[in-house]
Amino acid sequence: MSESAEVKMDYQAVITRVLDAWKDGVDSHRPGRVAACFTEDALFQGAHPGYSLGRKGVEEYYAEQPVGLTVRYEIREIRPLVQDVLSAYVDPVFTRPDGTELRFHLTVILLQQAENDWLISHYHVSGLCGMTVATSV
Structure with missing residues (x-):
């Protein structure tokens, strides 16, 4: 495996660990x-x-969401910005308790806090084109 493929796999593992x-x-x-x-x-x-x-603010936002809300996601792109900073473009699908699915685009920026410790520093959701964004995820 080439070094760049190995590094990309590490980025994938980091993003996946945080998003999981x-x-x-x-x-x-x-x-x-x-x-x-x-x-x-x-x-x-x-x-x-x-x-x-x-x-x-994050905690308050998610406290307002209905019990039974679930999410699945697909990572589309990962980009290292500088050392200890990663950006990812993700497609999450939230499923409400009644089965309604809400699809979004999500950009996250992760900062490395310590070895193997990464946290989300920036989280930005956008609705899909032609979609009305719901007031509750």
């Missing part, structure tokens, strides 16, 4: 677990109008 923890928090309706995936000063823009800064 985020997914676990969403699926189990544990807003604090979701917020723990973010830096203390994270810039967060979900499906609601506006944005928040920090874990508290």
Whole structure:
């Protein structure tokens, strides 16, 4: 395996590990677990109008989501920006308890905090073209 393929695989593992923890928090309706995936000063823009800064805003946003909400995702692109900073373009699909699916595009920027410890510093969701964004994920 070439060195660049090996490095890309490491990036994939990092993004997957963080997003799997985020997914676990969403699926189990544990807003604090979701917020723990973010830096203390994270810039967060979900499906609601506006944005928040920090874990508290992330936790409040996910606390408003219905119990039974789940998410699955597909990582489309990963880009290293500088050392210890990764960007990823992701397609998440949220499923409401009634089975309604909400599809989005998501851009995340992850910062390395310590060895093998990465957190989301920037989270930006956008609706698909022609789609009305719901007030609850």
